[in-house]
Amino acid sequence: MNMALFDRLPNVEADLLVVFVPSEGDLPESTAWVDENAAGHISQLRETGVFKGSVAQTLLLPSLTQDFAQAVLLVGLGKGDTLSDMQSRKVVAAIAAQVKGLPFAKVAVASQALVMKGRSESEIIALVAQWLNEGFYNFIGFKQDDAEKATKVDTLLLQGSDESALAIGKATASGSAFARQLGNLPGNVCTPSYLASKAQQLAEDFPIDVELLDETKMDELGMHCMLSVGRGSDQPSYLIVMHYRGGEAGDAPHVILGKGITFDTGGISLKPGPKMDEMKYDMCGAASVFGTMKAICELKPKMNFTAVIAAAENMPSGHATKPGDIVKTMSGKTVEILNTDAEGRLVLCDALSYIERFEPKSVVDIATLTGACVVALGSVNSGMYANNDALAAELKTAGKVSADKLWQMPLDEEYQQQLDSNFADIANIGGPEAGSVTAACFLSRFTESYPWAHLDIAGTAWSGGANKGASGRPVALLTRYLLSKA
The missing domain is CATH 3.40.220.10 (Leucine Aminopeptidase, subunit E, domain 1)
Known part of the structure; x- marks a missing residue:
């Protein structure tokens, strides 16, 4: 238009x-x-x-x-x-x-x-x-x-008179529409391979570089936690990496990472049947990363920005990961998987370790991670956790400017003990209390080398009922944040 x-x-x-x-x-x-x-x-x-x-x-x-x-x-x-x-x-x-x-x-x-x-x-x-x-x-x-x-x-x-503001609004809407279209696609169309193809298509339309890590490459890197999620599916998993290089050569990038579970049955820890169709939206974090990349490519800011997608399908089968299985992460830490429906943190933790090689200036991950965040914040605010006060403040400002609301949640050390395991370095769930907090605590153990924030968008990524559909959030917030770093 x-x-x-x-x-x-x-x-x-x-x-x-x-x-x-x-x-x-x-x-x-x-x-x-x-x-x-x-x-x-x-x-x-x-x-x-x-x-x-x-x-x-x-x-x-x-x-x-x-x-x-x-x-x-x-x-x-x-x-x-x-x-x-x-x-x-x-x-x-x-x-x-x-x-x-x-x-x-x-x-x-x-x-x-x-x-x-x-x-x-x-x-x-x-x-x-x-x-x-x-x-x-x-x-x-x-x-x-x-x-x-x-x-x-x-x-x-x-x-009005501000052409740059108009460009931001237009590009943000374009990115939001891209994210919504991906989110609304059914799981039999939008698979991890489909997301990989969309990254390659973006590289045809814009001057970005794309790397696709298949299961063989991820196995060589020791990303066994991520691979454990897709083990029960016939669809191969991918780690998708897109590089936008608009800044000085050699400048460290800002990185955003999206959870891309293209369908989430819960695995062996099977979800209830009602509303399970909405689990096609479990890749909305990835969709928002795609949308943000499109918006940034249209606006062409002078910065380096890397987008990462951890894409997998979580299905039950004879090959699926079982509750009680122990797997080793890329970081070397071992994880006892007490519940296979807490799979988002399993794909993200290995991706967070992989991102270290970019020596990033900041990392923001976006995920439809926990029902607990929906209970806490509903559909108004996305939940934000951060290990860096300056980064948290910048994201809050971006949320205010873009009218894409978030609310900072606690990340106190005392919550970490809920993830203790008798048999591994860490358990993948921390019990019924503070479920969104302990999920963030799990991720925080893999982010010690860079400023990091986690956005739990389980309540804001889509609507159900008569208005069922993906929202495109938080493309607006992420775009404004990245523009502030240009």
Whole structure:
């Protein structure tokens, strides 16, 4: 989709014009201009109560005058001078929901009237561009009427002046859509081999280098913990490495690592049947890494960045790892696998050891790791753990700027004792208490040589029920974090 900025409404031509109407007080400048050219029609609608201007209320009007658009969409702002992030997201989502079903190719949004509390004009441009594009997303691939669902919009115009902010919003939305598409694919399509092929495809589209470590290579490196997860599957496991080299040659990279369990039955520790279909989303950490790589490649910042995907399928079979088995990690530590459904940490721990060879400036891993994090934080905040205060602060800032929320969780040494094993260096679960914390504690034992943070996105990576689908989070957060390091 083409995107551009405009300064004032008299200078823009569009099929559909979107303007904002508060429930009380003066109309924004852009809306007042339309109202003046339409004989006060918008003011009359508000005064008579036909259009109250409540938050996210919409009303589509046929052409008020052929001078500026075929139609006008009114969008309510509610009371007050500013909107919260949540209210703004609702407003933008309402615009997208209305617009994507209409036969208009060129849409102009008078977005300067959308004032968000505590946010600069540049931040607002980036967020509105991102949210509108995300609102236009449809999962395409398996329904006979897929082609009919695609939006007719091919040009989107926003009011403002910061081109770089627009580029960030557009690239973030592109990365988010990529992540959502991968996450929504069924497990019989999106396998570890499929993810490997998507990395190679990215390398055809952008100047990145890709390394694929197959099971033979991982065995030679001693990555037996990761290999133990895919042992029960007919699908081969892969460690996928993508290098974006936009900085100085030899500069150490920032690394992000994604859990890519393309389907998680739980293995021998089999999950319950209800909602097991949602375990195709257990690769959403990997999907967010792919999406972030796409966004960074489009933005071309001057930095070195490496993306790593630990991809495997967790299935039960005669070859599968059993509860009580002991395996050796790449680090040399041994792990007693008490529960094969705690497999994410098993693939990540060997990947974290492999990453040491890059001498990274920072490492962030992203994983749909624990149901315990869903219980603790729900679907609003991703859980964050970190061994470095500066890195944690940077991620918090990125989360705030991108409106992609996270909450820092404890990583106290006292929790580590829950992972004690009678037979190995470490157990892969720590009991029912503080399950998300002990999972992070497990990972922390493999991150002693670099600044590291772990994002548990089990509650934020997808939605269930009637709105079932991948969210694309935390592509926005990760993109902003990496841009801050450029």
